[in-house]
Amino acid sequence: MVLKTNNWKTIVAAAFVAVSLTACGTASNTGGSDAAKYPEKPIVITAPSGAGGGWDKTARSLSKVLGETKLVDQTMTVENKPGGGGTVFLAEYVAKDKDDPYKLFVSSPPILINNLKKEGNSPYGYKDVTPLAQITKDYGAIAVAADSKYNDIQALIDDIKADASKVTLAGGSAPGSMDHLISVLPAFKLGVDPKTVKYLSYDGGGEAIAALLGKNADAIGTDISSLGSYLKAGKIKILAVTSNERLGGDFKDVPTLKELGIDAEFTIWRGVLGPKGMTADQIAYWDKTLKALSENEAWNTELKANDWASEYKNSTDFAAFLAEQEVVVQELLTALGMQK
Template sequence: MWKVGAFTLLTAVALTACGSKESGKSSYPEKPLVVVAPSGAGGGWDKTARSLTKILAEAKLVDQTMTVENKPGGGGAVYLAEYATQESKNPYKLIVSSPPIIINNLKKEGNSPYGYKDTTPLAQLTKDFGAIVVAADSKYTDIKSLLDDIKADSSKITVAGGSAPGSMDHVITVLPAYKYGIDPKTVKYVSYDGGGEAIAALLGKNADAIGTDISSAAEYLKAGKVKVLAVTSAERLGGDFKDIPTLKESGIDAEFTIWRGVFGPKEMKDDELAFWEKTLKSLNDSEAWKKELQANAWEPEYKNSADFEKFLGEQEVLIKDVLNALGMAK
């Protein structure tokens, strides 16, 4: 009787396990999660990571504790190398990024051997735009007056950004100059580890202008500490930015969109990817996230994993063309 009972018990356990597996139920995530902003505090990546974790917790979309880590260096390239090589199987560490994940892989100087193909794209969440920003007391009131001075003697004008030469802030900064007939290689560009540090350099009179994203400049604009000479959007933005001209309005044929998204490790399992597909879609549809977008002056632009990956391939082609035009492609 014992043998029969034991056999019956073991059979039941096996069938239960089999049923559980077939049902596709997953216990992920079952421990705390980390979202990495591969930059210093205060920039677009940092703000995106903190907004993301805050709303996921507040909306109860993720039960586990979520924390943000800042890992600055090389405009995101330093941490991406670590992420691609040491965290490729760790689904408890995600990373936020934007065009630099492509730019750093394609540029000539300080090239990164790693790019978005060394991750699992989970979702695009927002879009933002570049901005050319000066201090509130700057003599410059329009983009052309700044570019005229750079054209006259580029050694006298210092422009800065929160990422390395050849990466996103640099592209935003030199693109108007290039389109204005200035050799982009002559522009005196100083890089900082993050948008917050670049703004501090501007306010501290260590730079005449910076190239950054408009959302990072928003609070300083509201406080009357900076002026925005132009934005890289195709059309004027609304709200606090309605009076800022686009580059095109200023007679400079250039535009640049800054998308932001979330990435997981390359070797993410199907159930882990499925969890984030569902969770990030729910985040995008929530009222709390819509309010967060408004508070940060971000434009909503959601793409699921498959659409995001396809879009990244298209972006890769576009960015390579821009870098070639600027003489910065590898």
């Protein structure tokens, strides 16, 4: 009798374990299946600026090549959300899209600068989103109209020193943001109080260049990659670039600040970021996809067409890099008296 009871208990226990394992297996497979489905609907990539600037071009190039190469099967669209050098978009994004892995965006140093600066700052920064990958690097440049009286940056700075109110600099981002820092950096390094430099901000590099060509600004500070077509068309002169050595191609004749005796450089990284609530599987998908993009010939062709340099970092390395860059930006803003 005891033996029979034990056999019955054994059979029931075995059956229970079998059912439990089946349930676990089903749950696991379901989770794996859900992960495998991502992405299963259209993806939106936002450029937090107007058309024509570096963010806009990066978002459109990224969407174009990912689609053409079939690295992403879903439809990808680009939307522009200008305002406050990216601060307006980021506030809305963090509030409304923190759990939507189908809404990504591109960014660059302003996501750090806007969070650290004193005036017009953003309460949000890279820690409020998910860094997915750095994909390019670029440099700042100071440019003037082709018919400008300025043929070298020293002459421009001499006029600023003489009377800063009579020289207008412009950029495609808010005061204290990236284009502003690029604009005032050479003068600051030569002893000018950056707070005295007259700076006009526009929503995007395209608008800033329009202001320059329309005689509403004497010079602009912006990313050099956005200036290539205007240089080729003979509409502008580029007085200096913030790289540590001369660039090639169309920019081979543009001197660096350092060779002009100004000890300064400024690298503009660009990357892809997503909402804070992304899962490990979703992040892994973009690690794999964006690494494949960085190695694709079509992407390299796109980089050359836009005068960009390739610089790939995966999500982990990109986040660590941003932590390092945050320290650098804080030091620069402190030196300029613009830190919060």
